[in-house]
Amino acid sequence: MNGPSLHRASTFPNAWRIAQDVKAGRTTARSVVSDALQRIAFDNPSLNAFTAVFADQAIADAEALDAALAAGRLVGPLAGVPFAVKNLFDVAGHATLAGSKIRQDAAPASQDADLVTRLKAAGAILVGALNMDEFAYGFVTENAHYGATRNPHDLDRIAGGSSGGSAAAVAAGIVPFSLGSDTNGSVRVPAALCGVYGLKPSWGRLSLAGVFPFVNSLDHAGLFARNLEDLANVYDAVSRESDGHPIAGRLEELASRKMRVGMLKGWFTQGAAPEVLEALAPLADALNADLDVELEGAETARSAAFCLSAYEGARLHLDDLRRRAEAFDPAVRDRLLAGALLPDDIAAQANAYRRVFRIAANRLFDRYDVLIAPTTPCVAPRIGESTMVVDGESVSVRKNLGAYTQPLSFIGLPVLAAPLNRPGRLPIGIQIIGNEGCENIVFALAAKLEQLSLVKAYPPQ
Amino acid sequence: MSRLGQKSFLQIDEADLFMYAEGRAAEIDLIIAAPFQPGVLENLTALQAHALRVSAALQDLDAPAVEARLP
Numbered sequence: 001m002n003g004p005s006l007h008r009a010s011t012f013p014n015a016w017r018i019a020q021d022v023k024a025g026r027t028t029a030r031s032v033v034s035d036a037l038q039r040i041a042f043d044n045p046s047l048n049a050f051t052a053v054f055a056d057q058a059i060a061d062a063e064a065l066d067a068a069l070a071a072g073r074l075v076g077p078l079a080g081v082p083f084a085v086k087n088l089f090d091v092a093g094h095a096t097l098a099g100s101k102i103r104q105d106a107a108p109a110s111q112d113a114d115l116v117t118r119l120k121a122a123g124a125i126l127v128g129a130l131n132m133d134e135f136a137y138g139f140v141t142e143n144a145h146y147g148a149t150r151n152p153h154d155l156d157r158i159a160g161g162s163s164g165g166s167a168a169a170v171a172a173g174i175v176p177f178s179l180g181s182d183t184n185g186s187v188r189v190p191a192a193l194c195g196v197y198g199l200k201p202s203w204g205r206l207s208l209a210g211v212f213p214f215v216n217s218l219d220h221a222g223l224f225a226r227n228l229e230d231l232a233n234v235y236d237a238v239s240r241e242s243d244g245h246p247i248a249g250r251l252e253e254l255a256s257r258k259m260r261v262g263m264l265k266g267w268f269t270q271g272a273a274p275e276v277l278e279a280l281a282p283l284a285d286a287l288n289a290d291l292d293v294e295l296e297g298a299e300t301a302r303s304a305a306f307c308l309s310a311y312e313g314a315r316l317h318l319d320d321l322r323r324r325a326e327a328f329d330p331a332v333r334d335r336l337l338a339g340a341l342l343p344d345d346i347a348a349q350a351n352a353y354r355r356v357f358r359i360a361a362n363r364l365f366d367r368y369d370v371l372i373a374p375t376t377p378c379v380a381p382r383i384g385e386s387t388m389v390v391d392g393e394s395v396s397v398r399k400n401l402g403a404y405t406q407p408l409s410f411i412g413l414p415v416l417a418a419p420l421n422r423p424g425r426l427p428i429g430i431q432i433i434g435n436e437g438c439e440n441i442v443f444a445l446a447a448k449l450e451q452l453s454l455v456k457a458y459p460p461q
Numbered sequence: 462m463s464r465l466g467q468k469s470f471l472q473i474d475e476a477d478l479f480m481y482a483e484g485r486a487a488e489i490d491l492i493i494a495a496p497f498q499p500g501v502l503e504n505l506t507a508l509q510a511h512a513l514r515v516s517a518a519l520q521d522l523d524a525p526a527v528e529a530r531l532p
Contacts, residue, residue, distance in 0.1 A: 297518065299514070300514050300515055300518040303510075303511035303512070303514040303515050304511075304515045306507075306508065306511045307508060307511050307512050307515065310504070310508055318489070318491070321491060322490060322491055322492070325492075325493075325494065325497065326494070330497075330500070333497065333500075334497060334500030334501050334503070334504050335504050337491070337493055337497060337500075337501045337504075338501050338502075338504035338505040338507075338508055339504075339508070340486075340489060340491055341481075341482050341485045341486060341489075341491075341501075341505055342470065342508060342512075343469070343470050343485075345469075345470075346470065346508075346512045349512070349515050349516055349519055350512075350515055352519060353515050353518060353519060356518070356519070356522060399507075
């Protein structure tokens with residue numbers, strides 16, 4: 001497109017390398033953070049990924065870290081690495097917008113969200129807050145109040161959502177990693193469309209303290225990064241795991257494990273664009289994956305997640321829906337109002353189905369260590385495109401980009417979204433799915449795929 | 462609401478869904494302004510279809526067998 005453009009980089013800075021350089025005195029945290037702030041100033045007018053930039057605080061934090069190093073004090077593993085968060089994470093002193101206009105007048109957060117605190121304790125420097133679908137209810141990040149976030153690989157296309165700003169900021173090379181949230185696919189969908197790695201660990205694995213909720217029983221915190229090593233390092237820094245087995249240092253060993261791999265068919269390929277299916281084919285061959293694998297009940301699980309999201313989301317916002325419905329993003333408002341009208345037994349049956357679907361997944365994990373599936377049915381749609389064609393039928397983009405992600409978060413499985421290695425073309429992602437609590441397995445398969453050069457993130461061309 | 466009688470949400474015909482929405486909104490003290498009604502109705506129709514799928518799947522199950530498999 002003509003007009004907006006991005007700063008072009010031939011390589012991505014690696015978070016781990018940045019931290020090593022800062023700790024060794026080859027650069028300073030202040031210099032690294034200043035570079036990130038410059039990239040925001042240059043790129044954000046084109047991308048619209050950031051809704052707030054904490055420049056003064058970031059510089060102050062970087063200088064404090066440099067001073068600590070100069071004084072010989074120990075600093076954390078992410079020393080001087082800039083990061084940003086979806087604007088539903090509390091940041092002390094700032095109102096937590098959650099993508100809404102309604103919350104512009106909310107009281108400033110009194111403290112940082114738990115994950116922000118952990119990252120700062122690890123030495124990372126918070127530089128800004130990122131755009132999202134209002135109240136995390138959508139897959140597009142075309143926000144009526146704060147505008148659409150643009151895809152760094154094609155500025156005419158959406159970044160995906162609801163953590164669209166988080167994915168775009170990482171894909172554009174502005175920050176090496178970011179935080180997002182995933183209720184129905186809101187980390188995995190934008191990771192796939194923007195061509196970066198995204199991790200939605202098992203439900204409950206990452207703290208949600210200080211994160212504005214959407215659907216309590218489905219909400220997960222998640223991470224974005226441009227390579228697996230960074231994703232693992234950030235995961236190790238924020239995870240609740242206390243088993244003494246961090247993942248980052250073990251990627252090579254994990255990749256050498258023998259794994260039984262199943263590629264999901266049925267619901268997880270239904271309606272997929274031919275380009276998506278063709279892109280996945282080499283993976284199945286390389287992994288010797290079983291192709292005849294069906295996760296029974298996936299379509300129904302997605303329906304149950306749909307009902308539960310509308311029901312629980314509406315109850316969270318019922319007071320505002322009664323008092324000022326016109327202040328919501330119209331696309332979100334209509335969905336929440338409809339959800340408010342659902343009777344309680346609809347949520348009860350959705351929860352009942354969760355137990356049934358969990359059993360079906362358990363049966364598959366008796367046979368396979370890890371499953372793979374496409375993340376989205378298509379590449380990033382164009383901004384403003386409200387419908388897409390699935391199986392010859394025109395369906396809503398906003399509601400259907402997460403068709404393959406919703407069933408998996410419904411039962412809280414850990415999923416790592418990885419970008420297929422296709423330089424120069426619009427990104428397509430895969431989901432690497434493990435059994436509950438098996439984050440090490442999804443990292444293991446991702447590491448194997450990275451070794452085989454089948455997954456890789458590229459800077460925008 | 463009279464035409465709806467004792468029908469549950471899942472039993473309401475598409476033609477009567479707006480009547481259900483009005484009645485239910487009044488029950489929970491919610492006003493759905495006229496400009497929002499088409500969008501709300503479209504979403505409610507979709508939710509009913511999703512809920513029907515879940516309901517049908519649960520009815521098809523052999524409940525004791527499912528319970529027996531639970532950990």
